[in-house]
Amino acid sequence: MSEEKVCYTEAELAEFKELIEKKIESAKQDLSLLQAAYSNDSDNGTDDTSPTFKAFEEGSSTLSKDENMKLAMRQEKFIKNLSNALIRIENKTYGICRVTGKLISKERLKLVPHATLSIEAKRAQ
Numbered sequence: 001m002s003e004e005k006v007c008y009t010e011a012e013l014a015e016f017k018e019l020i021e022k023k024i025e026s027a028k029q030d031l032s033l034l035q036a037a038y039s040n041d042s043d044n045g046t047d048d049t050s051p052t053f054k055a056f057e058e059g060s061s062t063l064s065k066d067e068n069m070k071l072a073m074r075q076e077k078f079i080k081n082l083s084n085a086l087i088r089i090e091n092k093t094y095g096i097c098r099v100t101g102k103l104i105s106k107e108r109l110k111l112v113p114h115a116t117l118s119i120e121a122k123r124a125q
Contacts, residue, residue, distance in 0.1 A: 005103055008095050012106070017089050020113045024082045031075040038068035081114035097121050 008016070088094040095104050099121035108115055117125075 006096075007092060007103070013089050013092070013094060016094060016109060016113060017086065019110065020082050020085050020089070023113060024079055024086075027075055027079045027082065031072055031079065034068050034072040034075060038065040038072065078114075085114040099124070 085094060095109055096102070097104050097118035098116045100118055102118055104115055104118045108119060
């Protein structure tokens, strides 16, 4: 009768921490690019072209900025979730499903390192 593992080892947690820190760094770089894209006012616009073309360009520019803002908000949420995962690593509660109390599989955590639900709990949602 083998006992089911209830938490990850220090070495496993260190491995997850390294993975998460790399993802945070990458996500922050992506976020700064998105923020630059929607806040850039020196867009080499179409001020000297025909009024009709300019109207299309402004509409496209507005849509693009709106989409970039939405993507930036999602990226900020992703960074926050990853940061919360680092806190769970420090608290030694990382990788424990908040519904079932069982360990979330390593494979799932490598793909979604900020996961707080096991596959079975996620399916039951």
